[in-house]
Amino acid sequence: MEYEPVIGLEVHAQLLTETKLFCSCLTAFGAPPNTQTCPVCLGMPGVLPVANKKAVRYAIALGLATGCTISKTSLFARKNYFYPDLPKGYQISQYEVPICRRGFIDIDLEGEKKRIGITRIHMEDDAGKLIHDEENPVSRVDFNRTGVPLLEIVSEPDIRSPEEAVAYLRALRDILLYLGISDGNMEEGSFRCDANVSLRAAGEEKFGTRTELKNMNSFRHIQRALFYEIRRQRALLDAGEEVLQETRLWDEAKQATFGMRGKEEAQDYRYFPDPDLIPITVPDEWIEEIRESLPELPAAKRERFISVYSIPEYDAGVLTSSRALADYFEDAVKGSGEPKKVSNFIMSELMRELKRDERDISECPVTPAMLSELLVMVDQGKISGKIAKDVFEEMYRTGTKASEIVEKKGLAVERDEGALIALIEEILAENPDQVAQFKAGKTKVLGFFMGQLMKRTRGKADPRLSNELLREKLAE
């Protein structure tokens, strides 16, 4: 039977605030265990949590960037459960009234656009970290992460394939990075994703029983886990068996999902409004002020690059993958005026070097102005395109300007007619067979002569001038 996968995603994004959601402890990653805690985040009796204004601002910014309605009043609620990484015995989250509701993210799959709905975005505090002992049946608890602000972004069940899921996640992560409100680092856990997956018979409206997948730490894991789970559920349904509603963990080593807890332990969180926290009221002026301050978002930037710079959609997608890269491109175009040439150079030479050294564009030793200078030199015929690549490598290695390298190494194009003619005569004299072929009408041999000339000038011969001179000499 044909089945249609139905996928909804829950993303937890850690916010880039300096301090925690309800206290002034630092949020920095990697500090020694239990050095960033206080009575508030440890859940001591009698303490009073106070919301971090920046975290609320960030939540509103993401809501506006994804077309959500911002709640004028929203509530913090307690989600009650016991776990050793949760010192308060409850997580402070939002339940009935989240700060943002009903938005969307547009994704692009090989040119096909699709809108994925966002059900809600809410704020909550993170739990601590458990480190399981390898020998004894104990765990060590580090509460540094306890109370760090998170946004939970819940999508509608609009996703129909693992590829769509990854496209949605990439688009969401790009927006978070553009807004500068999260670092989106999946390895450090600042961008985590759970997936709800079910299958239904093609054409059926009702959703099938879903499972919730956890423990996927990269886009690749997510895609593989979804593929696996869809296959697993299809096999069950085909065999006339039932899908059990449960939480399953992805095991990357075994390339499979495994049930975590049964149905009988369905969670019972007993949510209720947190009496320690006053409802959050958001005045219109604040929303408007945040709206005004939003940067241009990835989708809008991509469209603008295509229309303003007339570059292909693919190029625009690559260049807008980060705000810093997009800014680099625009700055380089300002100096050289040739968008497609700048784009080609960035996507091939520049990105290859950065990738090899695992460097971010912000750490690139070649500034946009330096790249512009190089490309202008090529454009004006001062150096050949091939030499430009060598010059670029040197620029990247040493941080030296193109003009200096070209001058120091004598790489400028050879335009001295006398010198070129002398070399051409030499080449023609040494290759009588090819000359005869040319005269017999095999004009393709011209390429051979050009190759010889480039070899002797180490790629520096001016191509147009050389071509003219070659033809003249061969016609003699």
Place this chain on the structure above:
Amino acid sequence: MRITKEEVEHVAKLARLKVTEDEKETYAGQLARVLEYMDKLKEVPTEDVAPTFHAVELKTPFREDVPGESLAPEETMSNAPEKDSDSFIVPRVI
């Protein structure tokens, strides 16, 4: 409203409380009376009243994102029944 023994056991389990058979009986009765009181509240006509989210009507107090003092780890862990030099130690749960 009647509260069953099973419901008392469920709530006790969620709260990690050990209750005796006698206590289950007692609590079932007491919890039922709490819920009955809620029924009493339901009698108040509230159709035209906006929901009250909090007993205190205040503008949201916010904190600026400015770091303050944290506790020293020794202090943080001073009441821990089991610990090592920098972490709490708990029975393994997974």
